[in-house]
Amino acid sequence: MPRQVFLFERPVRFVAGTVGQPGDRTFYLQAADEAGRVISVALEKSQVEVLAERMSELLDEIATRATTVVPPDADVDDLDPLTAPVDEEFRVAAMGLAWDGEAQAVVVEAVAAGEEPIDEDAILSDSDEGPDALRVVITPAAARGFVARARRVVSAGRPSCPLCSMPLDPTGHVCPRQNGYRR
Numbered sequence: 794m795p796r797q798v799f800l801f802e803r804p805v806r807f808v809a810g811t812v813g814q815p816g817d818r819t820f821y822l823q824a825a826d827e828a829g830r831v832i833s834v835a836l837e838k839s840q841v842e843v844l845a846e847r848m849s850e851l852l853d854e855i856a857t858r859a860t861t862v863v864p865p866d867a868d869v870d871d872l873d874p875l876t877a878p879v880d881e882e883f884r885v886a887a888m889g890l891a892w893d894g895e896a897q898a899v900v901v902e903a904v905a906a907g908e909e910p911i912d913e914d915a916i917l918s919d920s921d922e923g924p925d926a927l928r929v930v931i932t933p934a935a936a937r938g939f940v941a942r943a944r945r946v947v948s949a950g951r952p953s954c955p956l957c958s959m960p961l962d963p964t965g966h967v968c969p970r971q972n973g974y975r976r
Contacts, residue, residue: 795921795922796920796921796922796923796924796925796926797925797926798919798925798926798927798928799824799832799882799925799926799927799928800928800930801824801825801826801832801927801928801929801930802930803898803930803931803932803935804824804825804826804929804931805825805826805827806823806824806825806871806876807822807823807824807825807901807929807931807935807939808822808823808871808875808939808942808943809821809822809823809841809844809845809939809942809943809946809947810823810874810875810942810946811875811946811949812875812879815949815950815951816950816951816960816962816963818838818950819835819881820835820836820837820838820840820841820946821833821834821835821836821875821879821881822834822836822841822885822901822903822927823875823876823879824927824929825876831876832882832927833875833879833880833881833882834881834882834883834884834885834903834905834927835881835883835884835885836884836885836888836903837885838947838950840885840888841943841946841947842943842944842947843888844888844890844901844943845939845940845943845944845947847890848890848899848901848936848939848940849940851890851892851899851936852899852933852936852937852940855892855933861894861897861933862933863933863937864933864934864937865937870938870941871938871942872942882905882925882927883905883906883925884905884906885903885904885905885906886904886905886906886907886911886924887903887904887911887916888901888902888903888904888916889901889902889904889916889917890902891917893930896930897932897933898930898931898932898933899930899931899932899933899935899936900917900928900929900930901928901929901931902916902917902926902927902928902929903926903927904916904923904924904925904926905924905925905926906924907923907924911924954966954968954970956968956970956971957969957970
C-alpha cells in the first residue's frame with residue numbers, strides 16, 4: 794500500500810494538546826496550514842514529553858553554531874485548545890527529529906503504527922512504501938514555542954503522590970509505599 798505523508802512546511806500552527814480530563818486524556822500532535830487543512834495524530838504522554846525534551850536539546854545544540862540564530866526558551870504564546878473537531882488520523886508508533894541546515898528549520902516526523910515493525914530507514918525518508926506519516930517543518934522560534942506548550946500540557950495532568958510519585962486520582966490511590974493502604 795502506498796505511503797501517505799501529510800507534509801506541513803511552515804504551518805500556521807503545530808502544537809501538542811489533549812482531549813479529556815486528567816487521568817483520562819488523549820494526547821495529540823496537531824498541525825494546521827493557511828488553507829485550513831488540519832491533521833491530528835494521537836500519541837502517548839511520554840512521547841510528547843520525549844519529543845519536547847529532544848527538540849529542546851536539538852535547538853540548544855544548533856544555537857552553539859554561529860551560523861544559525863535560535864531564540865532562547867520561549868513562553869507559551871498559543872494557549873488555545875486544539876482545533877475542533879479532533880479527528881485522529883492515526884496513532885503514532887515512532888518519531889523522528891532532524892535539523893535541515895539548508896532550510897534552517899526543525900523537521901519533525903510522526904510515523905503511524907502498522908502491521909510490520911517500523912524500519913528506522915522509513916522515518917524521515919521520502920520512500921513510496923511504508924507507514925503513513927505526519928511531517929512538519931518549523932522555524933526554530935516555532936520549535937521553542939512547541940516545546941514550551943508541550944511541557945505545559947504534560948505538566949497539567951494529575952498531581953503526583955509525595956511518597957511514590959505515581960499520579961493521584963481524585964479518590965486517592967493504592968500507594969505501594971503505604972503497603973497498599975489508601976491515603
